[in-house]
Amino acid sequence: MKIETLRWAGNKLEMIDQRILPAAFEYSSYDSAASVADGIRSMVVRGAPAIGVAAAYGVALEALRLQGAFTTAFESGMEAGFTVLAQSRPTAVNLFWGLERMRRVWGSMAGQDNAAVARRLLDEAHEIRSEDIRINRAMGAFGAELLPDGARVLTHCNAGALATAGHGTALGILRSAVEAGKKISVIADETRPFLQGARLTAWEMVQENIPVTLITDNMAGFMMSRGEVDAVVVGTDRVAANGDVANKIGTYMVAVLARRHGIPFYVACPLSTIDLAVRDGAAIPIEERSAEEVTGFRDAQWAAKGVKVRNPAFDITPAELVTALVTEKGVVNRPNRENIAGLFRS
Amino acid sequence: MKIETLRWAGNKLEMIDQRILPAAFEYSSYDSAASVADGIRSMVVRGAPAIGVAAAYGVALEALRLQGAFTTAFESGMEAGFTVLAQSRPTAVNLFWGLERMRRVWGSMAGQDNAAVARRLLDEAHEIRSEDIRINRAMGAFGAELLPDGARVLTHCNAGALATAGHGTALGILRSAVEAGKKISVIADETRPFLQGARLTAWEMVQENIPVTLITDNMAGFMMSRGEVDAVVVGTDRVAANGDVANKIGTYMVAVLARRHGIPFYVACPLSTIDLAVRDGAAIPIEERSAEEVTGFRDAQWAAKGVKVRNPAFDITPAELVTALVTEKGVVNRPNRENIAGLFRS
Numbered sequence: 001m002k003i004e005t006l007r008w009a010g011n012k013l014e015m016i017d018q019r020i021l022p023a024a025f026e027y028s029s030y031d032s033a034a035s036v037a038d039g040i041r042s043m044v045v046r047g048a049p050a051i052g053v054a055a056a057y058g059v060a061l062e063a064l065r066l067q068g069a070f071t072t073a074f075e076s077g078m079e080a081g082f083t084v085l086a087q088s089r090p091t092a093v094n095l096f097w098g099l100e101r102m103r104r105v106w107g108s109m110a111g112q113d114n115a116a117v118a119r120r121l122l123d124e125a126h127e128i129r130s131e132d133i134r135i136n137r138a139m140g141a142f143g144a145e146l147l148p149d150g151a152r153v154l155t156h157c158n159a160g161a162l163a164t165a166g167h168g169t170a171l172g173i174l175r176s177a178v179e180a181g182k183k184i185s186v187i188a189d190e191t192r193p194f195l196q197g198a199r200l201t202a203w204e205m206v207q208e209n210i211p212v213t214l215i216t217d218n219m220a221g222f223m224m225s226r227g228e229v230d231a232v233v234v235g236t237d238r239v240a241a242n243g244d245v246a247n248k249i250g251t252y253m254v255a256v257l258a259r260r261h262g263i264p265f266y267v268a269c270p271l272s273t274i275d276l277a278v279r280d281g282a283a284i285p286i287e288e289r290s291a292e293e294v295t296g297f298r299d300a301q302w303a304a305k306g307v308k309v310r311n312p313a314f315d316i317t318p319a320e321l322v323t324a325l326v327t328e329k330g331v332v333n334r335p336n337r338e339n340i341a342g343l344f345r346s
Numbered sequence: 347m348k349i350e351t352l353r354w355a356g357n358k359l360e361m362i363d364q365r366i367l368p369a370a371f372e373y374s375s376y377d378s379a380a381s382v383a384d385g386i387r388s389m390v391v392r393g394a395p396a397i398g399v400a401a402a403y404g405v406a407l408e409a410l411r412l413q414g415a416f417t418t419a420f421e422s423g424m425e426a427g428f429t430v431l432a433q434s435r436p437t438a439v440n441l442f443w444g445l446e447r448m449r450r451v452w453g454s455m456a457g458q459d460n461a462a463v464a465r466r467l468l469d470e471a472h473e474i475r476s477e478d479i480r481i482n483r484a485m486g487a488f489g490a491e492l493l494p495d496g497a498r499v500l501t502h503c504n505a506g507a508l509a510t511a512g513h514g515t516a517l518g519i520l521r522s523a524v525e526a527g528k529k530i531s532v533i534a535d536e537t538r539p540f541l542q543g544a545r546l547t548a549w550e551m552v553q554e555n556i557p558v559t560l561i562t563d564n565m566a567g568f569m570m571s572r573g574e575v576d577a578v579v580v581g582t583d584r585v586a587a588n589g590d591v592a593n594k595i596g597t598y599m600v601a602v603l604a605r606r607h608g609i610p611f612y613v614a615c616p617l618s619t620i621d622l623a624v625r626d627g628a629a630i631p632i633e634e635r636s637a638e639e640v641t642g643f644r645d646a647q648w649a650a651k652g653v654k655v656r657n658p659a660f661d662i663t664p665a666e667l668v669t670a671l672v673t674e675k676g677v678v679n680r681p682n683r684e685n686i687a688g689l690f691r692s
Contacts, residue, residue: 022650188653190640192538192562195648198641203650213654216538216640218563218596222661225598250564252571253599260602294536294562295544300646302541304368304549307534308559315568 003161003204005050006057006129008122011064013057015045018162018196022203033062033081040088040095043194047163048237048273049132052094056125058085059102063118074114078106090285091246091314093238093275098128132165135270138328139169140176143233143268146324146331147177147184151230154187154220157248158200159235159268169235169268171204173326178210185211187229191248192217193293193311217250224261232258232265239267239274243319243335244281249312255321264323271327271343281316289313349507349550351396352403352475354468357410359403361391364508364542368549379408379427386434386441389540393509394583394619395478398440402471404431405448409464420460424452436631437592437660439584439621444474478511481616484674485515486522489579492612492670492677493523493530497576500533500566503594504546505581505614515581515614517550519672524556531557533575537594538563539639539657563596570607578604578611585613585620589665589681590627595658601667610669617673617689627662635659 007014007027013036014027028044030036036058039045045054062081066074082099089095105124109117147153157163159170167175177184186205191197198214205212215223223229232254238246245251245267258265278284291309296302303309325332325340332339353360353373359382360373374390376382382404385391391400408427412420428445435441451470455463493499499520503509506517513521523530532551537543544560551558561569569575578600584592591597591613604611624630637655642648649655671678671686678685 023648189564190538190649192536192564198649198653200650202653206650206652211654213656214640214649215656216563216595218535218538218599219656219658219661221599221602222595222658223656225661249562249568253564253567253603256567256606257599257602294560297643297646297648300643302369302643303536303544303560304546304552306552307544307548308557310559310561310565310569312565312568315565315571 003166005045005162006053006165008126013054013061015039015054016162017044018046018200019043021199031061032065033058034084036061037084037088046196047159048092048094048235049164049169049270050162051089051092052098052272053125053129053132053165055085055095055098056102056128059099060118060122060125063114063121067114067118069114071114090287091237094272097272101128129165133167135328136164136167136169136172137176139268139270139326140167140172142331143173143266143326144177144180144182146264146266146326147173147182147231149182151182152185152187152228154189154223154229154232154254155201156189156197156234156251156254157191158196158204160201160204162200162204163235169270170233171201173233173268174210175208185213187213187215187223189217189220189250189254190214191250193297195297196248220254221257224257224263229263232263234267236267236269236273237314238278238284239269239325240278240280240284241276241340242280242337243322243325243340245317245319245322246281246284246286246314247317249315252315252317255317259321265321267322267325269325269327271329274340274343276341276344281318284316286315287313349512351508352391352399352511354472359400359407361385361400362508363390364392364546365389367545377407378411379404380430382407383430383434392542393505394438394440394581395510395515395616396508397435397438398444398618399471399475399478399511401431401441401444402448402474405445406464406467406471409460409467413460413464415460417460436633437583440618443618447474475511479513481674482510482513482515482518483522485614485616485672486513486518488677489519489612489614489672490523490526490528492610492672493519493528493577495528497528498531498533498574500535500569500575500578500600501547502535502543502580502597502600503537504542504550506547506550508546508550509581515616516579517547519579519614520556521554531559533559533561533569535563535566535596535600536560537596539643541643542594566600567603570603570609575609578609580613582613582615582619583660584624584630585615585671586624586626586630587622587686588626588683589668589671589686591663591665591668592627592630592632592660593663595661598661598663601663605667611667613668613671615671615673617675620686620689622687622690627664630662632661633659
């Protein structure tokens, strides 16, 4: 089964509702910037690359929705659409990258009629979506070479097809390794509080018969100490200019443990996730989400009443703990300011 | 509110059912070794010291139950009782310590009638229970001195009143520090999969108005990296002769992170938890529990169908990561084979 995280159907954007997976597999449909922003905020769609693609469609949908309006109304409506999308989630830079790219296209269409602008923006959203899959395939090919045959690979959260337009970043590397004939088994951290590992990564791997073992997040150290992990591969929501990596909360702990046990720690990172405007990890905004995610899961609420809660959704892994970034342009060993800048010069 | 984890009432043992806390606060009642073993296995009662006390009562209950039998039936029944209790859980050494102590008392009563033996065993169980609270108070006093005023203390799992006969080991140290007039705030790891932190530690602290903040297990590194943790205090299920510490799964990861951030890592450890017969952590048996604990919580099951699961209930923190053991005989800095042996000589 090929997973289509986002698809265009009937002049609407449809997205798999990832909040209810794996119990139910359903598409929700979106027809405006505000509705897409809602879908991003509520995590119908999540994963940095998928958020970037969704935001691009959000802009195109807004243009389609407003194309009958007068020019001034169209322009102010579009600005409002960009704003609501930009405010949906703060950490994944692909969101801003996608919006910026759509804004440039819009800017290049000055003087043309609304309908032509809307068509062009929709084409660009389609292109961003297709590009994302091509990029994931390229990263997959580079990353697959890093994994030995028989590798037992630990991953955190879901950087799979569901986090992208398809194939996945971290899981894309595993898929490409399997396609290349390597025997790969996956250890999936469940990834509290939203349980992307238990629900999404496990589901993707089971769909494709790639052996997958689920653990709670606090078992990763045990597995490493027993020699049961050969490599770690994760995705990222934003990489700073110096190579510091923002990714799902808990990634930092995995990286520290991997270093202690001499296990390579790879980050699958399309260039669109690198933010040269951010000097280091300390400058990356970390989203704090609601307490109810930590005191339980969905309707099951188990924590003692009256307890305070922290819920940072991401953490920062310093570049020194990263063995390599895997990009669509190749593998960047021991990432630093210089070799990252080099990616954008070549 | 004083928490009585285990109490004697109407010639039965009553234990708070910790599986349903904090949604419900209820005692379950036990009248035989087999029923107590069931209560231990199903985690009605958990925490190494509490398991030791429960096992002692299990032996006493079996003697009371069988006191009307002929001597040979009494003896074989008692042996069966010891066996079923010993098989209830493998990692906490207090279980075996409690059983051994009861066996010695039984052995000292050779030739006396069953009723006298049963009375004496019940007295011993009562004494073990009282002793446990006295020991926790002594550890608390020693441990409280290690914590600076205003300390933000991270703890993992529940080593509280609920894990003991009362006061607690790790949480006992925090309680004693608060009683000594120090301002202490607690950061509680939720402790998947059984959620002892979210359910039990948070509940105990809320009861006593000690400020407590709940995080998921994978947030501990984030909190440390932001300078929001001043010390870690945990309990233990078994300490090897060299100072390696078995404790709830995830403890090892916290210890590695604490070392990286220069944060002291303290282990509250009554002498009954030290197992001189075990040379190092590698020789401590690690219980693996059922998959359903990891694929969800209680009736809420969220993981993808078909995923394999690992569920080790404990991990090993090597002695080198332990800043100090806090025992009822004092603080053992940088635990090793020599200073641990010294505890039993003095």
